[in-house]
Amino acid sequence: MKKELNANYWNDRYLQADTPWDIGGIAPALKAYFDQLSKKDLRILIPGAGKSHEAIYLHQQGFLQVFVLDWAPEAFALLRQAAPDFPERHFLVCDFFELQGSFDLIVEQTFFCAIDPALRGDYAKKVAELLAPGGQLIGLLFAQPFPFPGPPFGGTKAEYETIFQPFFTKVEIEESALSIKPRMGNELWVRLGQG
Ligand SMILES: C[S@@+](CC[C@H](N)C(=O)[O-])C[C@H]1O[C@@H](n2cnc3c(N)ncnc32)[C@H](O)[C@@H]1O
DSSP states (O other), X not given: OOOOOSHHHHHHXXXXXXXXXXXXXXXXXXXXXXXXXXXXXXXXXXXXOTTXXXXXXXXXXXXXXXXXXXSOGGGGHHXXXXXXXXXXXGEEOSOGGGOOOOEEEEEEESSGGGSOGGGHHHHHHHHHHHEXXXXXXXXXXXXXXXXXXXXXXXXXHHHHHHXXXXXXXXXXXXXXXXXXXXXXXXXXXXXXXXX
């Protein structure tokens, strides 16, 4: 039977400490990208943020407008502990597909691979709606399908281009040069935006 990938499913996985996707720190490719940003007031959204290592890092670096979104409230235990002064109103405990707002940067890190593949077009549409003019999504996607039922659900560069091209004029997808060892060769660096 197909798993129902709802908020309870994900929240239970945090409660059971069954979080094999958690790499225990910020992904090197994301750190390298964040380290070259100078505007500390960029409105940054991290959807499906989970334990939010990226948010902890950005917060420590002085970024002021970092928003984490996850519909599993248990996911945020680490962020609350590691960054007690992270603003309460920057925790968005809701369904990504229901979010309204405007962001300069959206960060992808094992969220796209966690949603039902039937919703990938909706993800692309939602990201396009949430980006402010000149904004972009950056992040990592798996480069291959997985030989087992997901989540995670993988894919190929060609599949991703087909999904994103109807919604973005800029779709740049390349092999990631900065992956952690277990994901080396199986990650793509993606940039989506308009213009
Ligand atoms: C595989 S985990 C990745 C977490 C984190 N990005 C990481 O790399 O450790 C996927 C996360 O997306 C969240 N999620 C899945 N679908 C969601 C939705 N529709 N709205 C909000 N959060 C969602 C889950 O609760 C889970 O925390």
